[in-house]
Amino acid sequence: MTFVRRSRVRRSSWAGRLRELARENRGVAVLEAAIITPVFFSLILGIAEIGLCMNDYLAVSNATRVGARVASSTGADLYSDYWVLTAVESASTALQRNKLVKIVVYKPSAYGEAPTSTCQAGTPTAGTGTTHTGACNVYDAADLLAPKANFGCLTTQTLDQYWCPTVRKITLTGAGTDYVGVWMQYNHPWLTRMFGSTRTLTDQSVIRLEPRTQI
Numbered sequence: 135m136t137f138v139r140r141s142r143v144r145r146s147s148w149a150g151r152l153r154e155l156a157r158e159n160r161g162v163a164v165l166e167a168a169i170i171t172p173v174f175f176s177l178i179l180g181i182a183e184i185g186l187c188m189n190d191y192l193a194v195s196n197a198t199r200v201g202a203r204v205a206s207s208t209g210a211d212l213y214s215d216y217w218v219l220t221a222v223e224s225a226s227t228a229l230q231r232n233k234l235v236k237i238v239v240y241k242p243s244a245y246g247e248a249p250t251s252t253c254q255a256g257t258p259t260a261g262t263g264t265t266h267t268g269a270c271n272v273y274d275a276a277d278l279l280a281p282k283a284n285f286g287c288l289t290t291q292t293l294d295q296y297w298c299p300t301v302r303k304i305t306l307t308g309a310g311t312d313y314v315g316v317w318m319q320y321n322h323p324w325l326t327r328m329f330g331s332t333r334t335l336t337d338q339s340v341i342r343l344e345p346r347t348q349i
Contacts, residue, residue, distance in 0.1 A: 176328070199339040200224075201222040202341045205316060206343050212286050
């Protein structure tokens, strides 16, 4: 009888230790989850935020390149800027219109050259841009849907009056055809605000005008 009692006590003590160990493990698991879960979700949200930002940057980059190609092919056409903005509008449908700050069609002197600070900060109503090196026409998001009648630089009320497309050089004489650039500024909104409220994205594309004549 004594042997049986001891065996029962041992089994009871062994089972109790297991239950106690299980309770301790559950407590550790809860503590680890409380520490790791916020870090894990922050990492996932951060990756998603950066991915969305990169998506918008690629959309901005694509829109500027499409616009520059159209500017090059239309050359000195009277409504060149109208066709540029039409192409940019079509290529930037993934972007929020109210976050698009400005589009600048400008005259660089070499590949990769950004518009001057005046062009970047200027607005059409301020009279930014003239018909010399560094000239530009500055547009906002609303101008993407402006009617064709608002272009043509025939009057001082047209949107493209500051660097009229008709003065752009499309001959191969001298230094060759003009360069043309399209620059865009877009404010990407951070959804979770982990990195602030917005991120300013800019990109430009510079290309030479396609020559039309030799002289």
